[in-house]
Amino acid sequence: MDADTARLVERRQRTFGPTSVLFYETPMHVVSASGVWMTTADGQRYLDVYNNVPSVGHCHPRVVEAIARQAGQLNTHTRYLYDIIHTYAERLLETFPAGLDKVTFTCTGSESNDLAMRVATAATGKRGFIVTDNAYHGNTAAVTDVSPSSMPGKPLPPHVRAVRAPDVYHAPTDDLAGRFAAEVQDAIDSLEADGIGVAGLLVDTIFSSDGIYADPAPFLGPAVAAVHAAGGLFIADEVQPGFGRTGDAMWGFMRHQVTPDIVTLGKPMGNGFPMGGVVSRTDLLEAFTKSVGYFNTFGGNPVAAAAGLAVLNVIQDEGLVAHAADAGQYLRERLRALAGNGHPEIGDVRGAGLYVGVEFVRDPLTREPDPDLARRAINGLHKKRVLIGAAGRHGNVLKIRPPLVFSRENADQLVQSLEEVLSI
Numbered sequence: 001m002d003a004d005t006a007r008l009v010e011r012r013q014r015t016f017g018p019t020s021v022l023f024y025e026t027p028m029h030v031v032s033a034s035g036v037w038m039t040t041a042d043g044q045r046y047l048d049v050y051n052n053v054p055s056v057g058h059c060h061p062r063v064v065e066a067i068a069r070q071a072g073q074l075n076t077h078t079r080y081l082y083d084i085i086h087t088y089a090e091r092l093l094e095t096f097p098a099g100l101d102k103v104t105f106t107c108t109g110s111e112s113n114d115l116a117m118r119v120a121t122a123a124t125g126k127r128g129f130i131v132t133d134n135a136y137h138g139n140t141a142a143v144t145d146v147s148p149s150s151m152p153g154k155p156l157p158p159h160v161r162a163v164r165a166p167d168v169y170h171a172p173t174d175d176l177a178g179r180f181a182a183e184v185q186d187a188i189d190s191l192e193a194d195g196i197g198v199a200g201l202l203v204d205t206i207f208s209s210d211g212i213y214a215d216p217a218p219f220l221g222p223a224v225a226a227v228h229a230a231g232g233l234f235i236a237d238e239v240q241p242g243f244g245r246t247g248d249a250m251w252g253f254m255r256h257q258v259t260p261d262i263v264t265l266g267k268p269m270g271n272g273f274p275m276g277g278v279v280s281r282t283d284l285l286e287a288f289t290k291s292v293g294y295f296n297t298f299g300g301n302p303v304a305a306a307a308g309l310a311v312l313n314v315i316q317d318e319g320l321v322a323h324a325a326d327a328g329q330y331l332r333e334r335l336r337a338l339a340g341n342g343h344p345e346i347g348d349v350r351g352a353g354l355y356v357g358v359e360f361v362r363d364p365l366t367r368e369p370d371p372d373l374a375r376r377a378i379n380g381l382h383k384k385r386v387l388i389g390a391a392g393r394h395g396n397v398l399k400i401r402p403p404l405v406f407s408r409e410n411a412d413q414l415v416q417s418l419e420e421v422l423s424i
Helices: 003-019 061-071 083-093 109-124 141-145 176-193 221-229 252-256 282-291 302-317 320-340 371-383 408-422
Strands: 030-034 037-040 045-048 102-106 128-132 160-163 198-204 233-237 262-265 276-280 346-352 355-363 389-391 397-400
Touching: 045 408, 061 302, 083 102, 083 276, 083 302, 102 109, 102 282, 109 141, 109 198, 109 233, 109 262, 109 276, 109 282, 128 176, 160 176, 176 198, 176 221, 198 221, 221 233, 302 320, 320 346, 320 355, 320 408, 355 371, 371 389, 371 397, 371 408
Parallel strands: 128 160, 128 198, 198 233, 233 262
Antiparallel strands: 030 037, 037 045, 102 276, 262 276, 346 355, 355 397, 389 397
16 A cells, blocks of 8 residues: 555554455545546546445536535424425335335435334334345344344344345246245244244345345245235335336336335435435334334435435436446346356356346356455456445355446446456
8 A cells, every 4th residue: 555545544443443344455545536436546537336325426416516505505303394305205205106105214224224124013013024145234233133144154133034035046946936935935934933923024126235136027026925914014125226226117126016015215315415214104104103203313304305306306317217227238238248258257147227246156067156256356356447346145246336327338348347357
């Protein structure tokens, strides 16, 4: 590291301690960002194919202007009346199916999932939750309990059951929907046998931490039906696939032709401004508020509402859902062509819209995961000024989730850089 970066690392370790996490073998000192680009202190520009938080692009001028204007006018909490939060709530709810007619604002996806679990427990009178076996849903105490990826190798709490991710690459099947539903039913039976019962099935509808599993959709319907038959709820975690990322629709669950009981929102909602939300039904929220009061000081504050409204406007005005479909399809085609052109270490390319997974394997026949190659690729791409991360139980899946303004030209740069790294 150069001297300035080394000093920043020392300051980070001295003040943050062991909770600090930094990307890459050589940490980055970032000073600015715009669109799909991030710029470091030495003036180098990096193509960002990792950050879904600035969903409509880093520092989008319309979002920046909306935040600045509102911050200069009013910022307080939601126990006062002001127009913009209600305008935003109305616009947001218009994007959901009939019945999902109420929104509760939070500040993070972790808070959203925590609240969703509390609502499900109050509404059903049961305590059990079913998740996938490498899921991540946030970092509160309750949500960490349902995030197996946060505690690898440790037993799940008694009220949590994990089922296999919908992986047809390592475990092929002609009936993914049936297999997934059968495993969910086994989890339901186990929870009921232990006297816990099922409060909810909680899934990220792109299964991002599990390794990114989008197809063959729809496959969630039978599992959701099994949970409903047992008196539980379906909670769709849309923090990762939401706001048009899958290219099919505004929300990832729509690919599966199901309507959740509760939907949780987070990171991309404010394009980097902290905000989250829980969308649900009146009856479920009434059951919850009969047992406990709920108030979130910063959830739904006027500046957050301004950021969120600007994001919705940009997605609509710039046609970013359709753009995600087009750019994502082009990217997957380019990556599959690369795999077929002398790179069998790319075992699978999958995803939807601008959420794409590239799985590295040691052998295309055995499909043994190759996390070492993934690490080399991540750091090799970093040296070529492309930012990327990994997913999956073994960390062998490149996780591609750029800002939604990512273009075909950006895809070409990514694929060319990856080819150069893999050819070393």
